[in-house]
Amino acid sequence: MTAETLVLSVDAMGGDHAPESVMRGVALLAAEGRPVNFLLHGDEAQLRPYLDADPKLARVCEIAHTDKAVSMDAKPSQALRGGKNSSMWNALQAVKSGTAHVAISAGNTGALMAMSKLVLRMVPGVHRPALAASWPSPRGASIVLDVGANVEADAEQLVEFAIMGAAYSKAIHGKTDPSIGLLNIGSEELKGIESVRQAAEMLKGNEFGLNYYGFVEGNDISMGTTDVVVTDGYTGNIALKTAEGTAKLVGGFVKEALTSSILSKLGAVLARAGLKQLKQRLDPGNVNGGVFLGLNGIVLKSHGGTDAEGFATTLRLAYSVGNSTFHQDVEASLSRFQASHPEAEEAVST
Amino acid sequence: MTAETLVLSVDAMGGDHAPESVMRGVALLAAEGRPVNFLLHGDEAQLRPYLDADPKLARVCEIAHTDKAVSMDAKPSQALRGGKNSSMWNALQAVKSGTAHVAISAGNTGALMAMSKLVLRMVPGVHRPALAASWPSPRGASIVLDVGANVEADAEQLVEFAIMGAAYSKAIHGKTDPSIGLLNIGSEELKGIESVRQAAEMLKGNEFGLNYYGFVEGNDISMGTTDVVVTDGYTGNIALKTAEGTAKLVGGFVKEALTSSILSKLGAVLARAGLKQLKQRLDPGNVNGGVFLGLNGIVLKSHGGTDAEGFATTLRLAYSVGNSTFHQDVEASLSRFQASHPEAEEAVST
Numbered sequence: 001m002t003a004e005t006l007v008l009s010v011d012a013m014g015g016d017h018a019p020e021s022v023m024r025g026v027a028l029l030a031a032e033g034r035p036v037n038f039l040l041h042g043d044e045a046q047l048r049p050y051l052d053a054d055p056k057l058a059r060v061c062e063i064a065h066t067d068k069a070v071s072m073d074a075k076p077s078q079a080l081r082g083g084k085n086s087s088m089w090n091a092l093q094a095v096k097s098g099t100a101h102v103a104i105s106a107g108n109t110g111a112l113m114a115m116s117k118l119v120l121r122m123v124p125g126v127h128r129p130a131l132a133a134s135w136p137s138p139r140g141a142s143i144v145l146d147v148g149a150n151v152e153a154d155a156e157q158l159v160e161f162a163i164m165g166a167a168y169s170k171a172i173h174g175k176t177d178p179s180i181g182l183l184n185i186g187s188e189e190l191k192g193i194e195s196v197r198q199a200a201e202m203l204k205g206n207e208f209g210l211n212y213y214g215f216v217e218g219n220d221i222s223m224g225t226t227d228v229v230v231t232d233g234y235t236g237n238i239a240l241k242t243a244e245g246t247a248k249l250v251g252g253f254v255k256e257a258l259t260s261s262i263l264s265k266l267g268a269v270l271a272r273a274g275l276k277q278l279k280q281r282l283d284p285g286n287v288n289g290g291v292f293l294g295l296n297g298i299v300l301k302s303h304g305g306t307d308a309e310g311f312a313t314t315l316r317l318a319y320s321v322g323n324s325t326f327h328q329d330v331e332a333s334l335s336r337f338q339a340s341h342p343e344a345e346e347a348v349s350t
Numbered sequence: 351m352t353a354e355t356l357v358l359s360v361d362a363m364g365g366d367h368a369p370e371s372v373m374r375g376v377a378l379l380a381a382e383g384r385p386v387n388f389l390l391h392g393d394e395a396q397l398r399p400y401l402d403a404d405p406k407l408a409r410v411c412e413i414a415h416t417d418k419a420v421s422m423d424a425k426p427s428q429a430l431r432g433g434k435n436s437s438m439w440n441a442l443q444a445v446k447s448g449t450a451h452v453a454i455s456a457g458n459t460g461a462l463m464a465m466s467k468l469v470l471r472m473v474p475g476v477h478r479p480a481l482a483a484s485w486p487s488p489r490g491a492s493i494v495l496d497v498g499a500n501v502e503a504d505a506e507q508l509v510e511f512a513i514m515g516a517a518y519s520k521a522i523h524g525k526t527d528p529s530i531g532l533l534n535i536g537s538e539e540l541k542g543i544e545s546v547r548q549a550a551e552m553l554k555g556n557e558f559g560l561n562y563y564g565f566v567e568g569n570d571i572s573m574g575t576t577d578v579v580v581t582d583g584y585t586g587n588i589a590l591k592t593a594e595g596t597a598k599l600v601g602g603f604v605k606e607a608l609t610s611s612i613l614s615k616l617g618a619v620l621a622r623a624g625l626k627q628l629k630q631r632l633d634p635g636n637v638n639g640g641v642f643l644g645l646n647g648i649v650l651k652s653h654g655g656t657d658a659e660g661f662a663t664t665l666r667l668a669y670s671v672g673n674s675t676f677h678q679d680v681e682a683s684l685s686r687f688q689a690s691h692p693e694a695e696e697a698v699s700t
Contacts, residue, residue, distance in 0.1 A: 138602060148535055151543050185498055185587040193501050193584055218591025222599040234543055235585050237535040239592045241568025246596040249572040252488060254604055258621050267621030271607065271614040 009100030012042035013069035014107025025311025079111030129294035137224025148237035155198035171324035181216030181226035359450030362392035363419035364457025375661025429461030479644035487574025498587035505548035521674035531566030531576035
């Protein structure tokens with residue numbers, strides 16, 4: 001590996017179908033020929049056969065052996081106590097030490113979040129990290145954050161989420177001036193909860209280099225009204241899971257509609273190509289990859305149940321973020337925010 | 351009209367397509383021959399022609415003339431100031447005076463909520479009314495509340511929502527022992543916000559005649575995991591609108607998939623019957639009808655953009671609730687709750 005090449009640090013043992021799905025996902029990326037190397041953390045006895053069978057893959061991979069792995073159902077506190085030197089821990093440690101640029105895991109979300117905070121620590125000036133999700137829309141995709149790193153967020157934290165979300169939208173969607181919406185409810189005179197109203201006041205001046213749009217509602221997320229949607233982790237997590245559940249329900253209705261009669265079934269056969277594309281658009285694997293923002297290092301979370309294609313999608317995302325100026329953008333915007341709101345900096349807690 | 355017949359008090363001027371959609375919706379119900387009468391509030395000059403043209407309709411309708419109507423974009427405070435004796439106001443007043451059993455409007459939601467609180471007042475012991483929505487699922491439909499009557503809810507209010515939601519599920523879905531879920535986020539050690547955790551503690555004992563299931567997540571709503579899902583109005587409103595937006599997005603994807611090629615289009619023609627049914631299932635008109643719970647009288651809100659079919663759906667819902675023991679159930683459960691939690695009663699504010 002050369003110093004110039006991006007290095008992705010992969011938790012090869014994380015995920016319901018690991019290491020199979022992870023290794024085949026890495027192989028898909030390797031076959032695309034991008035200038036990227038992989039540092040694979042996990043059980044060498046299980047990982048080596050994949051490299052032996054594929055010389056092209058072996059050329060861009062290095063195995064960092066560990067026989068410890070974090071189980072998918074461990075509680076975060078258990079994972080922290082017993083997870084040192086696990087494949088997840090080591091994947092993060094490689095980013096901290098500068099050996100790798102981005103860490104990727106399809107493992108236990110709560111454990112990954114807790115371990116990321118402990119190993120990487122937060123960027124100075126960020127109160128809390130946020131988990132950002134890509135959300136499909138007719139305009140492509142939007143960024144929604146926080147979708148569950150925290151349960152609550154005060155106004156300053158929402159502004160920080162806006163700053164991080166804007167930088168992330170630039171990094172992965174190439175938006176030059178991403179628009180920011182604050183998630184709220186509609187009624188004119190019930191303008192939502194206190195923290196959201198205060199955040200709106202702080203964002204209104206479009207200071208800190210942000211392109212603030214205003215309040216958006218739940219239906220605006222899927223419409224792609226803004227490039228970034230900012231909310232607290234409780235609401236964001238519920239919105240994300242509600243959307244996943246609704247897409248699944250509607251998908252089931254579509255299936256029923258197309259199998260309800262012989263004519264319908266025949267119709268479905270003829271429309272096969274279009275329906276296959278539909279299935280891909282609805283597959284969570286294709287919008288795979290939440291990212292933890294606000295840490296000293298980039299950590300991407302792939303879906304626990306991901307297959308090889310889904311993991312490869314997350315790796316492509318890692319490649320985009322790793323090659324972007326994301327960190328510099330966040331730091332520049334944060335320092336502008338803190339200069340104008342010194343009380344936000346003072347309020348930093350553990 | 352006889353005393354035994356259910357009387358529905360209809361705001362004939364509320365809604366984007368009123369009075370046309372309202373009157374044609376009423377006519378649909380009238381044609382079904384249920385024992386129900388309609389008290390229509392609105393401009394007699396506009397309403398009378400519908401009755402003149404349809405003797406069957408005229409037989410079950412009475413017009414209560416007013417030339418005042420609340421505009422769809424009035425702020426709640428404007429509506430309260432200038433809305434006395436409007437069609438919306440009079441529809442509520444008829445329930446208050448006992449002339450009618452249920453009030454129905456497709457008008458301005460914020461105005462209807464504010465006016466309902468003022469005219470009907472809250473049931474003794476209820477801190478805040480809630481807006482409940484019916485949500486489609488593979489198991490039929492669930493009740494979600496609050497979807498936007500308030501922005502925040504403390505633990506006692508969430509328990510009250512559970513009580514009202516259970517009674518409503520019994521009333522309209524005929525569930526004998528509806529299960530109750532508290533909307534939360536998943537992680538084991540981040541069990542959501544304080545109010546939700548406290549409400550869970552209060553509900554755990556299954557006192558107050560409730561069948562408490564536990565925490566549910568966003569995706570559980572569309573799965574129909576529980577008959578009733580309880581949350582605060584801010585989160586519930588965002589979840590509802592997110593689901594609507596997602597269903598619309600997916601619907602658009604389906605349409606694209608079925609028009610992407612000549613074969614697909616031909617397939618769609620063959621699958622026409624199934625797809626028509628799908629369209630109906632996704633039409634908000636078919637799950638039309640939020641209901642305000644916790645007031646001295648039942649108020650149903652139909653979608654502002656509703657057509658005649660959608661308005662008829664809301665009227666059928668009004669018929670079910672009006673004929674149920676909903677109010678007695680709520681009052682019995684509430685008094686059990688207050689007996690066991692006297693501090694909840696003391697905390698009642700305006």
